[in-house]
Amino acid sequence: MIMKGKVVLVTGAGRGVGRAIALEAAKAGAAVAVNDLGVGLGGEGGDAGPAQEVVNEIEAMGGRAIALTKSVGSWNDAHEMVAETIDRLGGLDGLVNNAGNLRDVIFHKMTEDDFDAVINVHLKGTFNMSRAAANHFKEQGSGAFVHMTSTSGLIGNFGQANYSAAKLGIVALSKSIALDMARFNVRSNCIAPFAWTRMVSSIPITNVEQAQRVEKLKKLVPEKVAPCAIALLSDSASNVNAQIFGVRNNEIYLFSQNRPIKTAHTAEGWTPETVIDRVFPQFQQDFYPMIRSGELFSWEPV
Numbered sequence: 001m002i003m004k005g006k007v008v009l010v011t012g013a014g015r016g017v018g019r020a021i022a023l024e025a026a027k028a029g030a031a032v033a034v035n036d037l038g039v040g041l042g043g044e045g046g047d048a049g050p051a052q053e054v055v056n057e058i059e060a061m062g063g064r065a066i067a068l069t070k071s072v073g074s075w076n077d078a079h080e081m082v083a084e085t086i087d088r089l090g091g092l093d094g095l096v097n098n099a100g101n102l103r104d105v106i107f108h109k110m111t112e113d114d115f116d117a118v119i120n121v122h123l124k125g126t127f128n129m130s131r132a133a134a135n136h137f138k139e140q141g142s143g144a145f146v147h148m149t150s151t152s153g154l155i156g157n158f159g160q161a162n163y164s165a166a167k168l169g170i171v172a173l174s175k176s177i178a179l180d181m182a183r184f185n186v187r188s189n190c191i192a193p194f195a196w197t198r199m200v201s202s203i204p205i206t207n208v209e210q211a212q213r214v215e216k217l218k219k220l221v222p223e224k225v226a227p228c229a230i231a232l233l234s235d236s237a238s239n240v241n242a243q244i245f246g247v248r249n250n251e252i253y254l255f256s257q258n259r260p261i262k263t264a265h266t267a268e269g270w271t272p273e274t275v276i277d278r279v280f281p282q283f284q285q286d287f288y289p290m291i292r293s294g295e296l297f298s299w300e301p302v
Contacts, residue, residue, distance in 0.1 A: 003230060003234060004028075006029070006030040007033070008025045009035065009094070010032060010033070011129060012036060012098040013054055014034070014054060018036070021230070027061070027063075030063075031089045032063065033084075034058075034066065035068040036067075036099075055067045064089065066089060072099045073128065078128035078131070082129070092137075093144065094144045096229060097125065097126040098148045100122055101118060103115075103162055103163075119162060122170065123170060130177060130188075137181065138184045138186065141185050144188075144189075145187065147170050147171075147189070148167075148191055148192075149167045150293075151192050151297070156293065171244060174188045179242065182241060187238070190244045191244075191246070192244065192245070193222070193247055194248035194297070195222040196220050219249065224247060250302050262283055
């Protein structure tokens with residue numbers, strides 16, 4: 001078992017992708033801290049049930065697990081959850097930042113609260129949890145982060161400016177963590193999961209194109225994402241750092257990262273007019289088309 005003797009904390013693990021990763025970690029031999037607030041997708045309510053149910057499943061298979069029901073969006077809660085994991089399970093070797101929410105709305109109708117609520121859980125929550133674990137990882141000279149990004153941020157989607165901004169921000173955060181902590185043998189990678197989950201099922205269907213995309217997504221079960229996450233947490237992935245993966249059913253992708261693809265220069269310096277006359281026409285054939293994630297990943301899942 002590749003995670004035998006390890007301790008993993010998974011946020012948003014009461015359902016969907018997080019639950020699948022928590023169970024896979026336990027099957028691989030890890031003790032698991034299962035975090036879930038048990039709230040609605042908009043943050044309403046709260047129920048310890050989902051986290052405890054996953055704990056019960058892990059214990060039924062002979063594993064060790066604890067339930068954590070505090071909020072990743074709180075700096076104090078994040079630090080308390082990491083401390084409780086170390087205290088009750090004897091350490092911490094891997095952190096999966098999976099907790100999420102949705103407030104989908106077209107940009108010109110998006111409120112400040114719509115934006116802040118999503119940024120606070122996805123981006124700030126990923127920072128809070130990672131920062132809480134960072135000193136422990138540094139002191140023990142090892143540790144692995146796996147963060148959930150999305151093609152909504154990497155490529156783009158309609159009505160998700162808040163979610164897209166958060167998910168692309170997580171990519172930059174992961175890269176910074178990897179750069180800052182590599183000397184302590186700490187790794188940080190991202191996964192963009194394709195899976196039919198409670199969060200995805202909440203997106204309203206307003207046209208035929210969305211309906212067709214939903215039918216494809218329904219074929220993508222969260223359990224397909226989990227093996228890649230566990231592989232990245234394992235010591236066998238010691239040479240894998242600062243990367244972005246995608247998991248779509250039985251396909252695993254390695255995503256490109258921003259690099260210059262073309263250059264223009266002038267000895268005289270640029271003016272707005274010469275940029276318009278020379279640079280834009282020269283670059284235009286290499287401009288990226290304005291497409292959505294579903295248009296890029298148009299083929300049937302394999």
